[in-house]
Each structure stands twice: as structure tokens, then as C-alpha cells.
Amino acid sequence: MKKFENKIAVVTGGNSGMGHGTAKVLKEMGATVIITGRRKEAIEKAAQELGVTAILSDQANLKDIDNLVSEVTEKFGKIDILYINAGISATASIELETPENFDKINNINYRGVFFTLSKFIPHLNDGASVIIFSSVLASTVSPGLSVYSASKAAVNSIVKTAALELASRKIRVNSISPGAIDTELFSKMGMDDEALNGMTDYLIGLTPLGRIGKPKEIGQLVAFISSDEASFITGSDHVIDGGATLL
Incomplete structure (x- = not known):
């Protein structure tokens, strides 16, 4: 029997x-x-590749969150693993930051995370695992990323409060804080291939283990935190960065 057989897992931003x-x-x-x-096209393609169910939903839209919760619970019942992963980033100095970009980042990374958790809580099984995607930038400083960093610091605060509020139901709430991971994030921020390669080399140089992480390694950490082996872990932030924050 596989470890999560008969378990229902929701992963936001899973495409x-x-x-x-x-x-x-x-x-x-x-x-x-x-x-x-x-x-729509990306989520359907990913679902076909993975053999999973896709639901079109924008984490910044409260109506979409309501529809997501309704559709999931009607089709699958209560949830055992909730990984709130969806998020965005953009760079700008504090001086040049715009209200529009500030709201865009926080509507997904902070407000969207908060209400995704809030609206799923009644539909979590007792003993469920909630994991929220944070970042090492929640506790470190990087010029140009003040809004993103603040949104992730807010996430870490939500995690601790939720862990206390849900402890009586044995629901564990944790966050993970990745460092440099090999994803599409930088290309989505508008970097061309040359800039992307330069950024990758730069990040490798800042990582004691001499490489950037892989998405599968994030999945393995999420799986461990959601397993019975981690049943005494809640309210914690789990850094996975190859040692970068040690420097």
C-alpha cells in the first residue's frame, strides 16, 4: 500500500x-x-501529464476560491493534504514600487493564501496536513524584493497562528521556505536566456552545495511533512536552500 493511498491532496499552482x-x-x-x-491550457496539460484532476482557479480571486472549495468537496469530500503553493514575484525598489504591483503580489501571496486556508478549514479531515509555500526571503533581505519578502513574512505569521488554532483537531500547519529552485519563475519575470543563465550561475555560486534545487525535492519535503512520520511537527518553517542562508 502506498503511503498516501485513499488520501485527497490539493495543490494550488500545480501546473x-x-x-x-x-x-x-x-x-x-x-x-x-x-x-x-x-x-486553462497549462493546467489541463499538466493534469494530463500527471494523471491528476485540474481545476481552473485564480488564488487572487475570492469567488474562484469559493468555487474551488465547493468543487473539490463535492467531488472528493474532505481533504487530507492542502499545499498552498501558488504565488508570484516581481522586482522593484521601494522607491519605484507601484500600488498596482503591490496589490497584485499581495492579493495572491498573502490575501489569497489566507482565504484559501480559511475557506478550506471546515473541509479538512481531522489530522490533515496544511503546508504553505513561503521563501527564504521572508527572513533575509534582497534589494528589489521588499513586497515579495513582506508577503512571505506574512505567510509565516499565518502558519503559526493557524497551527495553534487547529491543533485541537490534530491538523498540522507548516511552511516551507525554498532557496534557489529550478523553475520557470525567472523567465516569468521577463528574463531572456542570457540573463536567466547568468542568474542561475549566480545562485549556484551562493549555494554551498553547489547547485540549485529541483521541484521534486520540494515535493519530497511536502510529502514528508504530510506523513505520519512528521506527526509531531507543526507551526514550523522548513528551509530547503542548499545551505545558502548559512552564508
Whole structure:
């Protein structure tokens, strides 16, 4: 019997990157997996590749979150693993930041995370695992990423409060904070191939283990935190960065 057989797992932002890698791992371990995303073609393609269910949903849209919760619970019942992974980033100095970009980032990374968790809580099985995607930038400083960093610091605060509020139901709430992972994030930020390769080399140089991480490694961490072996872990942030924050 696979570890997550008969378990229902929801992965937001599961059409690419770390969400895709996590959905693949959970599926391989026997879970029934539902992935979400904002782009219909991308989410349907990913679902076909992975053999999972796709639901079109924008984490920045509260109506979409309501529809997601309704569709998941009507088709699958209560949830055992909730990985709130969807998020965006963009660079700008504090001086040049715009209200529009500030709202765009926070509507997905903070407000969307908060209400995805809030609206799923009544539909979580007792003993469920909730994992929220954070970042090492929640506790480190990088010029040009003040809004993104603040949104992730807010996530870490939500995790601790939720862990206390849900402890009586044995629901564990944790976050993971990746460093440099091999995803589409930088290309989505508008970098061309030359800039992307330069950024990758730069990040490798900042990582003591001498490489950047893989989406599958995020999935393996999510799977461990969601397993019975981690049943005494809650309210914690789990850094997975190859040692970069040690420097």
C-alpha cells in the first residue's frame, strides 16, 4: 500500500514548477491529487501529464476560491493534504514600487493564501496536513524584493497562528521556505536566456552545495511533512536552500 493511498491532496499552482513537482510526488505515493492554476491550457496539460484532476482557479480571486472549495468537496469530500503553493514575484525598489504591483503580489501571496486556508478549514479531515509555500526571503533581505519578502513574512505569521488554532483537531500547519529552485519563475519575470543563465550561475555560486534545487525535492519535503512520520511537527518553517542562508 502506498503511503498516501485513499488520501485527497490539493495543490494550488500545480501546473508548473514546485507545485507540479509536488503533485507528481504525491500522486506517485498514492494520493488522489487536485491541482489548480490560472491558465486553462497549462493546467489541463499538466493534469494530463500527471494523471491528476485540474481545476481552473485564480488564488487572487475570492469567488474562484469559493468555487474551488465547493468543487473539490463535492467531488472528493474532505481533504487530507492542502499545499498552498501558488504565488508570484516581481522586482522593484521601494522607491519605484507601484500600488498596482503591490496589490497584485499581495492579493495572491498573502490575501489569497489566507482565504484559501480559511475557506478550506471546515473541509479538512481531522489530522490533515496544511503546508504553505513561503521563501527564504521572508527572513533575509534582497534589494528589489521588499513586497515579495513582506508577503512571505506574512505567510509565516499565518502558519503559526493557524497551527495553534487547529491543533485541537490534530491538523498540522507548516511552511516551507525554498532557496534557489529550478523553475520557470525567472523567465516569468521577463528574463531572456542570457540573463536567466547568468542568474542561475549566480545562485549556484551562493549555494554551498553547489547547485540549485529541483521541484521534486520540494515535493519530497511536502510529502514528508504530510506523513505520519512528521506527526509531531507543526507551526514550523522548513528551509530547503542548499545551505545558502548559512552564508
